[in-house]
Amino acid sequence: MRAHSSLRIQLTIAIVALLLFVPGLGAVHLFDWDEINFAEIAREMLATNDWLQPRIDYVPFYEKPPLFIWMQAASMSVFGVGEFAARLPNAICGIVTLLVLFRIGERLRGRTFGALWALAYVGSILPNLYFRSGIIDPWFNLFIFLGLNSLIRAAQEDHPPATGHGTRHALLSGLFFGLAVLTKGPVGILVPGLVAAVMWMRSGFRSLIRVRSLLMIAAALLITVSTWFVVDLIRNGPGFMVAFFWRQVAMLTTEDAGHGGFFGYHFVVLLIGCFPASLFAAQELWKPMRTTEPLHPVQRGEHRRWMVILFWVVLVLFSVVKTKIVHYSSLCYFPLTYLAALRLTRVWKENTGFGRVRYLIGPVGMVFVIAAIALPIVGTHIDMIKPLFAKDPFALANLEANVHWSGWEASAGILLLAVFGIGHFLYERARFRISLVTVFAGTALFVTLALYFFINRIEAYSQGAAITFFEERQGEKCYVITKDYKSYAHLFYARTPPVTDERAHDEEWLLHGDIDRPVYVVCKVTGTAEVAKIPGLTELYRRNGFVFFRREP
Numbered sequence: 001m002r003a004h005s006s007l008r009i010q011l012t013i014a015i016v017a018l019l020l021f022v023p024g025l026g027a028v029h030l031f032d033w034d035e036i037n038f039a040e041i042a043r044e045m046l047a048t049n050d051w052l053q054p055r056i057d058y059v060p061f062y063e064k065p066p067l068f069i070w071m072q073a074a075s076m077s078v079f080g081v082g083e084f085a086a087r088l089p090n091a092i093c094g095i096v097t098l099l100v101l102f103r104i105g106e107r108l109r110g111r112t113f114g115a116l117w118a119l120a121y122v123g124s125i126l127p128n129l130y131f132r133s134g135i136i137d138p139w140f141n142l143f144i145f146l147g148l149n150s151l152i153r154a155a156q157e158d159h160p161p162a163t164g165h166g167t168r169h170a171l172l173s174g175l176f177f178g179l180a181v182l183t184k185g186p187v188g189i190l191v192p193g194l195v196a197a198v199m200w201m202r203s204g205f206r207s208l209i210r211v212r213s214l215l216m217i218a219a220a221l222l223i224t225v226s227t228w229f230v231v232d233l234i235r236n237g238p239g240f241m242v243a244f245f246w247r248q249v250a251m252l253t254t255e256d257a258g259h260g261g262f263f264g265y266h267f268v269v270l271l272i273g274c275f276p277a278s279l280f281a282a283q284e285l286w287k288p289m290r291t292t293e294p295l296h297p298v299q300r301g302e303h304r305r306w307m308v309i310l311f312w313v314v315l316v317l318f319s320v321v322k323t324k325i326v327h328y329s330s331l332c333y334f335p336l337t338y339l340a341a342l343r344l345t346r347v348w349k350e351n352t353g354f355g356r357v358r359y360l361i362g363p364v365g366m367v368f369v370i371a372a373i374a375l376p377i378v379g380t381h382i383d384m385i386k387p388l389f390a391k392d393p394f395a396l397a398n399l400e401a402n403v404h405w406s407g408w409e410a411s412a413g414i415l416l417l418a419v420f421g422i423g424h425f426l427y428e429r430a431r432f433r434i435s436l437v438t439v440f441a442g443t444a445l446f447v448t449l450a451l452y453f454f455i456n457r458i459e460a461y462s463q464g465a466a467i468t469f470f471e472e473r474q475g476e477k478c479y480v481i482t483k484d485y486k487s488y489a490h491l492f493y494a495r496t497p498p499v500t501d502e503r504a505h506d507e508e509w510l511l512h513g514d515i516d517r518p519v520y521v522v523c524k525v526t527g528t529a530e531v532a533k534i535p536g537l538t539e540l541y542r543r544n545g546f547v548f549f550r551r552e553p
Contacts, residue, residue: 006111013098013118020122020448021091021131026084028455029467032489035134038064039086040492042072046081047498052232053240057491058499060240062247066228067182068136081495086134093138094131098122100142101334104149105341108303112348117341120280123440125368126273126326127333128447140184141331147176148192151217152306155209166213174217178224185248189221191331194313199306263319266329270315270336273326275364276439279357280340285311289342304342311335347432354436358427361439365420372413372450379405379457394524397545398461409453416446463489465543466522470494479510479519484527511537511551521549 030036041054041061054061054069071089079085098118105114121127130138150173157166180188200208233241271278285308311332318328347354354361378385382399389395419442426435459467470493473480480490490496501516503509510519511534523531528547531537537549 006106009111009115010099010102013102013115014095017095017098017122017131020128020444021094022088024452025087025091025132026082028083028459029463030083030086030134030489030492031459032463032487034136035086036488036492038069038136039072039083039134040488041066041069042076042086043081043492043495044498045069045073046076052228052235056488057496057505059505060243062240062244063185064136065182065185065244067179068139068184071139072134083134087132090131090133090135090138093142094122097131097138097142100146101337105338109345113341113345116344116348117337119437119440120277120337120340120344121333123442123444124274124277124333124337125443125447126269126330127277127337128444129451130327130330132451135327136184137327137330140180140188141334143176143180143183144188144191144331145334147173147180148195148306148310150176151192151196151209152303154213154217156302157213166210167216170209170213170216171220174220174222175224177217178221181221181225182228185244187248191314191317194317195306195310198309198313202305202309266315266319266332269326270329270332272364272367274333274336275368276361276443277337277340279360279364280343280354281336283355283357284339284343289346304338307335307338311339344436347436351430351432353427353430353432362420362424365416368446369413369417369420372416372446372454373410374413375454376405376407376409379403379409380407394526394545397525397542401461401464401544403457403460405457409457412446412449412453415449416442419443419446461544466490466546467493469520469522469543469546469548473520477517479504479515479517481507481510481519481521483521483523483531485524487522490522515551515553517553519551521551523547523549 030039037056041056041064044055044058045051045066048055048058051066051070051073054064054066068089072086075085075088076082079088098121101117101121102111102114105117108114150169154166154169154173157169177188177192180192182188196208200206229241271282274281288304314329314331321328343354343357346352386396386399389399419438423435423438423442426432426438466487467489470480470490473490473494475495480494480496482490499505503513506513509515511521521531521534521537523546525542525545525547528542531547531549532539536551538551540548540550542548
């Protein structure tokens with residue numbers, strides 16, 4: 001890998017990321033809740049021409065600050081309101097992230113390490129998948145990681161031998177932490193603060209960074225955050241910011257409906273979802289690799305220690321938090337793939353085997369192989385799994401969707417099986433480097449192929465009927481609401497215009513009042529009995545678990 005220039009490697013990474021993440025972004029509808037939630041806020045920013053306060057259904061939305069929404073709104077301004085524009089910011093984030101990993105890795109341990117770190121990230125299931133989504137976390141995680149990287153460098157500069165760049169790194173650290181706060185709220189300070197606190201305790205309560213540098217970080221953070229907070233306070237008063245603060249507190253201390261889970265939830269998510277990097281990372285955590293590389297001791301030891309602490313702080317924090325959602329632990333992807341890259345670098349430079357990981361890649365990988373091959377078989381024989389959902393009328397009705405399965409969908413699983421077979425063949429012939437690349441690059445291709453074959457079909461089962469109904473309401477002068485289940489899909493896909501009558505937010509008026517236009521009510525089959533009791537509602541039809549009603553003015 002030394003034969004390739006740094007610029008050439010970065011260009012290759014950017015082109016590969018572009019080809020992986022951008023094609024197909026608009027091929028499938030956005031998913032409730034998160035994807036549609038953020039995209040709808042961006043759409044309403046454009047509809048109201050008010051970019052300061054996030055809104056959903058044209059009322060204030062206190063859960064998230066606006067930076068990522070601004071990215072989506074800017075994208076929609078260029079490409080139009082739709083799935084492609086909503087997901088494009090994260091595809092760009094994917095390209096930037098892989099380049100960042102290479103550049104930081106190259107500075108720490110050389111080009112080989114940087115390239116393998118990027119490969120470990122893009123060649124693992126969930127890290128790859130998230131750059132094709134419309135959720136906040138990819139940019140949020142990148143900002144926190146960049147902030148921590150600058151903090152580490154500022155701490156290094158505050159101890160000899162220093163090069164005089166501590167001020168710049170301190171300012172950059174505050175800037176990135178501020179951007180993280182503007183992306184997802186106070187947790188952008190909480191996580192790095194906890195990491196620094198644990199590192200401080202781990203270091204025997206010795207000073208990690210000079211007070212001057214700490215003050216500069218705080219100043220840069222406050223200035224960055226003030227670009228939104230202060231402007232909104234001056235323009236609209238404290239009401240939004242106060243409500244925003246208490247909503248953040250509530251999200252950390254209470255469980256969102258439908259998003260609970262057991263304490264070890266994120267352990268399982270990372271082990272399975274970050275395959276195959278998770279296996280190498282676990283090996284490195286269990287038995288740290290000794291290095292003889294001629295690096296400065298601070299760079300060699302301290303950076304790894306920071307990454308390990310980051311991993312455990314995020315994992316434990318979101319295991320304790322009552323709300324359990326897959327992407328809550330996604331910041332772990334950075335330290336996890338860093339630890340994996342340490343092992344991969346040893347394989348590459350010493351041309352040695354994978355150790356005990358070689359016996360786990362096949363069994364864990366077969367989970368994905370079996371799932372990818374079995375899914376189209378089940379899809380063409382859907383009746384055989386219906387008894388499993390006998391106690392869930394909504395899921396059972398979902399399975400009635402008219403989804404075509406050709407059988408070719410199994411090629412995603414067959415590809416991954418071939419990847420493992422080729423990887424094993426190469427490994428047995430001591431071609432460890434090519435085996436390593438085969439496994440990770442093949443996994444990245446598997447994610448791409450699996451999304452191509454499966455995501456539209458999954459969407460058709462889960463929400464397709466409702467989305468189609470909402471799209472048919474575009475341009476119609478009407479009200480559209482959901483009853484007895486939470487959704488943002490009716491707002492985004494019906495392209496709900498700005499509210500001119502405040503009664504439009506009053507469900508009682510919509511269902512029983514003297515309305516001025518038709519009201520469409522959508523519920524799940526599980527809530528039909530209650531909704532059908534409402535006088536004046538006429539059932540239009542039922543499809544795939546959803547029931548559609550209309551109330552005439």
